Amino acid sequence: MYIRKILLFIVLAGLVGGGLFAYKVYSAFFNPNTKFNNDEAYVFIKSDDTFNDVKEVLTPLIEDLETFEQAADRKGYATNIKGGKYAIKKGMNNNEIIGALRSGNIPVKVAFNNQETLESLAGRIAVQIEADSVSLLNAFKDASFLRNKGFDNGNEIVPYIPNSYEFFWNTSAEKFRDRMVVEFNRFWNDDRKAKAKKLGLTPKEVVALASIVHKETAKVDERPRVAGLYLNRLRRKMLLQADPTVIYAIKKHANDFSIVIKRVLYKDLELDSPYNTYKYAGVPPGPIAMPDISAIDAVLSSEKHDYLYMVANVEDFGYHKFAKSMAQHNRNKEQYIRWINAQKINR
Incomplete structure (x- = not known):
């Protein structure tokens, strides 16, 4: 009888202990373990983060760090951390949180405009x-990459077409750069290549010319007309004489792109730079900024006309007055010079 009591006690103790252990395991995995009020919170985990780093990121978001x-x-998550952007939803348990951190890497939208x-x-x-930024810049300027992809120090900015793209947050500098080349090649489909060839330009030359068009006018509806003007000048072997190229040449020569230049002076036109289209014929060796898609397509589908000259329209700011002859252009230019002098803009 005594032995039976001992055995019964051992069995009961085992059941209680097993129950407590099972409850502890269940609680660790399946009880809700968040403490924020929003529907979800986002965490960013770096590629080289340790489990301690992850715990530091999660501390403000979870109720019981020990059970996590x-x-x-x-x-096995503590020894297999994966970088990325992750969403933790309100009321998630530890099992769900770990699942999200293991396989829920969320893409982010990456956007950029016409950087110089x-x-x-x-x-x-x-x-x-x-x-x-340092690793990105090194990747952009990597000599072997540029050589293998057919770019050089004059047009290394060409592959980056301003737009919005989807990436994982933990994308490396090299993978970002390589993806941009893929996007560039996708952008230059057969139709765009055929249009460029008809103009007698390579895709790189189109981008360089489009960068001038982009800088000349912010008015998207005017860009095909401006593009047509520059293409007319190219066909006639005329200098492009585009003020934005002079401004770019000044900034590049000074190695200071923070310079603000509102007026190009006659002395600036003498700057010896391959980007100075008052001195050197043809399209510059590379873009003077990243043209957006509207500027590139404006070159490829330019307006057909006979204009060769243009000047800012002081009666309709943002737009230009166009001329077919130098005499007409000089009349338009006089009005602009009177206006800019009245504004006392000397630089």
């Missing part, structure tokens, strides 16, 4: 993905 650690250890330099592009991208 236990669950993460049992599921690779440095400014790197800075713009670095605030949107994990890669920092």
Whole structure:
């Protein structure tokens, strides 16, 4: 009888202990473990983060860090961290949180506009993905990459077409750069290539010319007319004489793209730079900024006309007055010079 009581006690103790253990395991995995009020919270985990880094990120978001650690250890997550952007939903348990961190990497939208330099592009991208601006700039300027892809120091900015793209947040600098080349090649489909060939230009030359069009006018509806003007000048072997190229040449010569130039002076036209289209014929060796798609397509589908000259229209700001002859252009120019002098804009 005594032995039976002992055995019964052992069995009961085992059942209680097993029940407590099962409850503890269940609680660690399946009890809700969030403490924020929003429907979901986002966490960013770097590619080289450790489990301690992950816990630091999650501390403000979860109720019981200890049970999370236990669950993460049992599921093998603590030794298999994956970088990315993840969503933690309100009321998630540890099992669901770990599942989200393991396979729920969320893409992010990466957007950039017409940056003037690779440095400014790197800075713009670095605030949107994990890669920092230094690693991005090094990837952009990598000599072997440029050589293998058919670019050089004059047109290394060409592959980056301003738009909105989807990336994983933990994308490396090299993967971002390589993806941009893929997007560039996709953009230059057979139709666009055929249009460029008909103009007697390569895709790189179209981008360079489009960058001038982009800088000349912010009015998208005017860009095909401006593009047609420059194409007319190219066909007639005339200098493009585009003020934005002079401004770019000045900035590049000074190695300072923060300079603000509102007026191009006659002395500026003498600057010896391949980007100065008052001195050198043809399309510059590379873009003076990243033209957006509307500017590129404006070149490829330019307006057909006989205009050869243009000047800012002071009666309709943002637009230009166009002329077919130098005499007509000089009349338009006089009005502009009177206006700019009245504004006392000397630089």
